[in-house]
Amino acid sequence: MVDIREFSVSALAGNCIGFFAPMNGGKTQALVDELKRAWYYDCNSIAYNSERNTRERDAIVVNGEFRHPAKTVGSVPELRTDLEKRISQLGASQEGQRGEVVIIDDISHHRGWPLRVVGIDEVNLFSLTASEAREMMDLMNWCIKKDIVLYVAGLIYDFRHLPFGQVHSLLPYVDIKIDKKPACMVIDSSGQKCVRTAKHTQRLWKMSYSQERGLNDVELPRVDFVDKDKKPVVDHYVAAPFFDQTVLIESGQNAGRGRNVVYLPVCTECARLPYREETFRVYDAIVRGGNPEAVLSNPQLTAGILEFLCSPDERWGKRESDGRIVALSHYRNEVGGFSSL
Ligand SMILES: [Zn+2]
Numbered sequence: 001m002v003d004i005r006e007f008s009v010s011a012l013a014g015n016c017i018g019f020f021a022p023m024n025g026g027k028t029q030a031l032v033d034e035l036k037r038a039w040y041y042d043c044n045s046i047a048y049n050s051e052r053n054t055r056e057r058d059a060i061v062v063n064g065e066f067r068h069p070a071k072t073v074g075s076v077p078e079l080r081t082d083l084e085k086r087i088s089q090l091g092a093s094q095e096g097q098r099g100e101v102v103i104i105d106d107i108s109h110h111r112g113w114p115l116r117v118v119g120i121d122e123v124n125l126f127s128l129t130a131s132e133a134r135e136m137m138d139l140m141n142w143c144i145k146k147d148i149v150l151y152v153a154g155l156i157y158d159f160r161h162l163p164f165g166q167v168h169s170l171l172p173y174v175d176i177k178i179d180k181k182p183a184c185m186v187i188d189s190s191g192q193k194c195v196r197t198a199k200h201t202q203r204l205w206k207m208s209y210s211q212e213r214g215l216n217d218v219e220l221p222r223v224d225f226v227d228k229d230k231k232p233v234v235d236h237y238v239a240a241p242f243f244d245q246t247v248l249i250e251s252g253q254n255a256g257r258g259r260n261v262v263y264l265p266v267c268t269e270c271a272r273l274p275y276r277e278e279t280f281r282v283y284d285a286i287v288r289g290g291n292p293e294a295v296l297s298n299p300q301l302t303a304g305i306l307e308f309l310c311s312p313d314e315r316w317g318k319r320e321s322d323g324r325i326v327a328l329s330h331y332r333n334e335v336g337g338f339s340s341l
Contacts, residue, residue: 001177004034004099007085009116012331013147016173017138019124020156021180022061022201023263024228028060030180031119031153032068038117038149042099044090045117046071048079050125053249058106060121063228069107070119076135077127080142087146102152116148123154123169128165137335140173147334158246159203159263161272165246186270187224187232198265202272203240203248210238211261217300221272225264237262239272242280243308287319287327317339 004017017034019027031047038045047070049060059067073079083132084308086104090113095162096102098112109115120126127133143150158164171177183192186202197250210216220238227233240248240261250261278296282305285292310325317327328340 001329002178004030004176004178005037008044008145009038009149012149013116014144014149015175016143016150016152017176017178018171018174018245019151019153019178019180021182022157022198022265023155023159024063024185025182025198025265026180027153028121029062030178031061031121031151032066033062034149034151035068035117035119039110041115041116042110042113044086044113045119046083046107046109046115047119047121048073049121050074052125052128052247053122055249060119070121071105071107076139078131079120079126080139080179083115084117090115092192111141116147117151118143119151119153121153123152123170124164124167125154125199127167127170128247130166130169130335130337130339133166133169133335133337136170137173140170155201157200159240159244160242160246160276161191161200161271163337164333166333166337169337182265184267184270185225185227185264186266187226187234188270193226194267194270196267196269198267200266200271202266202270203244203265204262204264205240205244206236206260206262207238212260213304215300215304217298218275220274220302223264223270223272239274242273242276243305245308245311245313247313275301275305279308282306283309283316283327286325292325 018163019030021027035045035047043086047060049056049070049072049311051072053076058072060070071082086202089104090109096111102111127136154166155164182198184196184198186194223237223239224234248261282292282295285295293302308314310319315328317325319325330338330340
C-alpha cells in the first residue's frame with residue numbers, strides 16, 4: 001500500500017487522492033491527517049462535507065470525538081464558490097505578518113500561504129446522481145489545473161454492498177486510491193471477536209428501533225460487536241434489513257450505545273443482509289407484471305419492501321395513480337452508471 005506521507009505537498013500537487021473504506025474504517029482519520037500535514041509545508045488546507053450529513057455540521061468528526069473544522073456545503077458548485085473565495089482572499093496582498101492566522105468564515109488559515117490542500121469527506125454523499133457526479137468530476141479537473149492536492153474520502157458501496165449512488169464513476173479520475181482495511185468488529189455466537197479484515201459496512205438498528213419503524217413482525221438477526229472504546233455491545237442491536245433507505249444519518253451529537261442506527265466495518269462472513277432475497281422476489285414480481293403483494297406471507301414485511309422500492313430516493317419502482325406498482329426503467333447515464341427518468 002502507498003504511504004502518502006512519504007510525498008511532500010508539492011510532490012502531490014495536481015493529484016486526486018482517494019481514501020476508501022467501510023464506515024468507521026479509518027478513512028476520515030487519514031483525510032484529517034493529510035489536512036493537518038499541509039501546515040508543515042506552509043500550505044493552507046480546507047475541508048468540506050455534505051449537508052446531507054445532518055450530524056456533522058461545519059466539522060468532520062473522527063471516531064465521534066475529534067472535530068476538525070470544515071465547511072458544510074449543499075452541493076459541489078457551492079463548494080467551488082467557497083473554495084475560490086478563500087483562494088482569492090488568501091492570495092490577495094494584505095497587511096500583516098506572513099503565517100499569522102486569518103479567519104475566513106470561522107475557519108483559520110495562514111496569511112501568505114497558498115491554499116493547496118482540499119479535503120472532501122463522504123464524497124459518496126456528493127455524487128448520488130449522475131449530474132452530481134459530473135459536477136464532482138469537473139471539480140477534480142479544476143483542482144488538477146490549479147495544482148491543488150484534492151483528497152476525497154468516502155464509501156464506494158452502501159450498506160447493501162451495492163454501489164453508493166454514482167460514486168463509482170469518479171474512481172477512474174482518482175490518481176492514488178488507498179483502501180483502508182479495518183478489522184471486523186463483530187462478536188460471534190461463541191463470544192469471540194472476529195479477527196478477519198472488514199470489507200463491508202454493516203448497518204445496525206437498536207432493537208427497539210424496529211418497533212419504531214413499525215416492523216415488530218419482521219425478525220432481524222442480532223449482531224453483537226466491540227465498539228470504538230473496545231467495549232462489547234451485546235444483545236442491543238440487530239442487522240438493518242436490506243430494504244432500509246440508502247442514506248440514513250441520525251441527527252444529534254450523541255455517539256455510542258444510545259444511537260438507533262450504528263455502522264460497523266464487517267467481514268464477508270459476519271455481514272448480515274436480512275431480507276435481501278425477499279426484496280428481490282418482490283421486485284421481480286413487479287418487473288414481470290405480477291402481484292408484488294402476493295409474494296410473501298408477511299404483510300408488514302411486504303409493506304416495508306414496497307415502501308423502499310417505490311421511495312423517490314431509491315427509484316426501483318413507483319406506485320401509479322390507480323395503485324398499481326410498476327418497475328422504473330433504468331438507462332445508461334453520462335457518467336457510465338444507470339439512472340431512471
Ligand atoms: Zn467478521
